[in-house]
Amino acid sequence: MVHRVNETAKVQMHTRINGLSLLEKITASLPGVIFTCIQRPDNSNVITYISSGCQELFELKPETVQANFLVLLNLIHPENVQTFTESFLVSSNTLSPLYWEGRIVTASNKSKWVQVTSHPSKQANGDIYWEGLVMDITTRKLAEENLRVSEARYKAILNAIPDLIFRINANGEYIDFKGEGANITIPREQIIGKNLWDLLPQDVANSSYAAIHKALASRSVQTCEYKLLTPIGLRDYEARLVVSGHEEILAIVRDITERKQAEAQLHISVSRNRLLAETLARIRKSLHLDEILQTTVTEVRKFLQADRVFIALHENKNQNNAQCRVLAESVNPCYPAVLDWKDDNPDECLFNELKTSLLINNVRVVEDITKIEASASLKGLYQAFHTQATLAVPVILGDELFGVLIANQCSSPRYWQPVEIDLLQQISEQLAIAIQQAKLYQELAQLNFNLEGQVEERTVQLQQKVQEIQELSRIKDVVLDTVSHDLRTSVMGNLMVLNNLLKADREIPSSIIERMIQGNERQLGMINSLLEINSSDAKDMIMHQEIVNFTTLIEAILQDSTSLLTRYQAQLVTQLKNLDRKNSVIVKADQELLRKVFVSFLTYSCQNNPPGLNFSIKAKMDGDKIRCIIQDSGVGMNKSECDSFFDLHVRDPQNRLSTSLCLKLYMCRQIIKAHGGDIGVNSNRKQGVTYWFTLPIQQTITS
Known part of the structure; x- marks a missing residue:
């Protein structure tokens, strides 16, 4: 009986050996390594076949591996030995397929990732027969690692962005949402699956929808700004839209309220400085007071966005007859003008009331005329000219109230900001200077003009003389350099040739004569050029x-x-x-x-x-x-x-x-x-x- 079993085993082994030749031909053209292995009951292992890919993958010859199975195990990276051992034991004990991925280190110190797949089968004599494939998966593993690093980096970047991020499709539907946001009180589940019109005002939703389709069509970043009423008040937002997939965009939304407020304050400050600079420039440049005053009221009304701005002067015709006269005005056409108003019946009480207020406070600020105490005459003026809020600053010459710069709001009461009050006060100072020095400025400007003309004329004459002298000096240098360098060099060369020929006492070679002729021609050409320059004006x-x-x-x-x-x-x-x-x-x-x-x-x-x-x-x-x-x-x-x-x-x-x-x-x-x-x-x-x-x-x- 034992004899028959041995004969059967020999036949099976012979069949396998014959099959290996065919297998070798097939595997030679395949990537990776194909192997067969027998595990004895005493846990010893014998490599019965390993394909030629062993040399490329393991940097080992097939016969080396077949001679000693342990050389393969020694290639496994120390950090991966345990996982291989555990996988091998489980497969060996349960006869389940072996699937393992890990690193090996070859003799040339190259680190590679390999994938081992093998199927064990129990033999009649107790041996375990393994058939398997080893593949180099280094490229795939590196790509996976790079992908994991990139994903982790992008995730970290997204988590670090304080803005709200929405994924929105071409239909305006919210696909995903990131970030809670200080002003977002709607739960996540009430955002996902909704569309723009469900969550935003119609005008904001319409403009956002148009921006989404513009981004998808142009494949470029689109930006839109809008306002929303939140639990903490009206806020400004900026949305940047960028294409993130097929018919899909990412909307990065940022609260820009503080920035907008800063820009508004900056705009007011810049406008204020510009207005001051322009007014001051006109006061200094213009000789016409009417033009200065009209420019002032026009620019101040534009800056303040007020309904009316005017300048009134207090005229003392005599001790018993003081009147107010409006010199310049800029007014919204919807409201009556005060430019042609005449104070036919001057009210000294009214004038003294305004004068006292301006001189004591240096400014008169009324945000709502219905909430102040005023004389009947003053209330009558407010009503006649539809005034609901007013801001006035004095124009003071010396210690006297000469006039007033006044801004009116006729449409509604108004809060006058400190920067607006400061602007009017500075403008009033410039007006006082302009009024007081208009005639003196005109006389001084004329004197300056005459003096500048004389200085400019003399300066031009001096510059012309200096240029003429410089040109003469430069031409002199050119001529001297030309004569001293080129002519001397050429003449000295000819003299040297002649002296050499005199000493040699022999016939003059034609080449030397030609060089002398060329030298003389250069001298002649240079002399002709100098003569031409002399007459080349x-x-x-x-x-x-x-x-x-x-x-x-x-x-x-x-x-x-x-x-x-x-x-x-x-x-x-x-x-x-x-x-x-x-x-x-x-x-x-x-x-x-x-x-x-x-x-x-x-x-x-x-x-x-x-x-x-x-x-x-x-x-x-x-x-x-x-x-x-x-x-x-x-x-x-x-x-x-x-x-x-x-x-x-x-x-x-x-x-x-x-x-x-x-x-x-x-x-x-x-x-x-x-x-x-x-x-x-x-x-x-x-x-x-x-x-x-x-x-x-x-x-x-x-x-």
């Missing part, structure tokens, strides 16, 4: 101008520049034909002088760039002038170099630009100015240098 420059077609003129000049372009292997493209097809532009110009301008531009670009430079020339109409633009493809200049490009300056010894060419660039500006045009240079580090100049148009012939 735009007013005195001698020109031989002709009436010519602009395009024909430029093309003729460029034709003469062919040899220069050839010498530096440069290419030039003109774009002037398009101008001819639209307009024939006629100008008055000296062709030879303009040729010098073009040659100077081309020479500068060629000498400061490698061979093979590209030029483009085009022109366009610019008002009553034609603008010519020459652009190269070379190295650009900085703004400082562009600004001083045409200046007459002392050459830097390290600068590649010759003194002769430097002088010619100065001449370019003088030539164009003599033609009545403008000249300039622009630069872009990526697009080279652009020269431009303009010439006045004599005639335009449209085709």
Whole structure:
């Protein structure tokens, strides 16, 4: 019987071995590791098969693992050994599937997450046969960990935000709600599932609904502000709406009542300061008192939002005849004006009543005229002009009450704020100064005007003289530097060559003669440039101008520049034909002088760039002038170099630009100015240098 059992076991083992060959072929192309293992009754383990993925996952050869099962267990991270052991024992004892996730540390000290799945089965001889799969799940685990960290971070951020946060769908229905809020007394269950119109006033709900759909349509943040009546009073709120999902937005709601109040106070303060500044400026600048007074009442009424503001002066015609006269007024058209009011029967008692109140308190504040004691005459005035609240400050000259600045509220009683009272008091002080010094100011302003004119005239004359002296000094420096540096250098070079030749006593090589000729040519060119500068004043420059077609003129000049372009292997493209097809532009110009301008531009670009430079020339109409633009493809200049490009300056010894060419660039500006045009240079580090100049148009012939 025992013999038969052993034979059966051998057959089964043989079948399994044959199957392993096929299994190896399949698993070679699969990720992870496939294994089979036998657990003996004595709890020893034998790896009967492990796929080639073992090398990549565990950094172990399959034969190493098969030789010693413990090398796999030694890879398990110390913090995960217990969970693996517990899972393995449970599966082994109950023959339930093994499912474990944990970390391993390979020989190269790489930490990996693996997932082990295995199915145990009990054999007839008591062995437990395991078939399983080990997968590398490091990427998934890292993603899960990052997600958990992100969720925790976002949750912390949301919890730290003191604002109310609502999730609302496109129909205006509340999906979720976060934060209790100081002013929210509605329970959570009465918010979720409701819509905007269930909880908000209709106008607020309508504007919020429109903002939600605007946010969904534009996929941008929308902001709306509104007011709500709460248990602690009327509050201001700001809602920021941001798209959070399909047909869904997040509404972050903040109580901005304190901010709004601060803004209102700031606005009042700014308006007050602006009004004071403007009034003071007008008092100082204007010579017309009526204009000052009218501006004052208009601006004060605008600032106070009052129904009426006026200025009344107390006039003492004689000891027995004192009257009040209104000089300026700004009034709401709904209420009667006091400007034409005349005090035909002056009431000395009424005047003394107001005078005493103003001089003692320096201000008269009435918030509700029905709640004060007043004479019959004063009550009659209030009734006649519909006055329900009034604020008055005195205009005092010396110790005398000269007049009054008064604000009325006719629509209802009114609480006058301290900042409003302070404003009127400061305005009254400026009015007193204006009234007292109007004539003196006018006389002083005239004297100042005359004096300023004389000073300005003398200053201009002095500045002109200083500029002339500075220009003469600068030109002197340029000429001295040119003569002392370039001419001396060239002459000394020629002398050295001649001395060497004299000592050598031999035939002069042609190359030396050529260099001497070139040196002399440079001297001659520089001398010619200096002579040109000497006569280059735009007013005195001698020109031989002709009436010519602009395009024909430029093309003729460029034709003469062919040899220069050839010498530096440069290419030039003109774009002037398009101008001819639209307009024939006629100008008055000296062709030879303009040729010098073009040659100077081309020479500068060629000498400061490698061979093979590209030029483009085009022109366009610019008002009553034609603008010519020459652009190269070379190295650009900085703004400082562009600004001083045409200046007459002392050459830097390290600068590649010759003194002769430097002088010619100065001449370019003088030539164009003599033609009545403008000249300039622009630069872009990526697009080279652009020269431009303009010439006045004599005639335009449209085709």
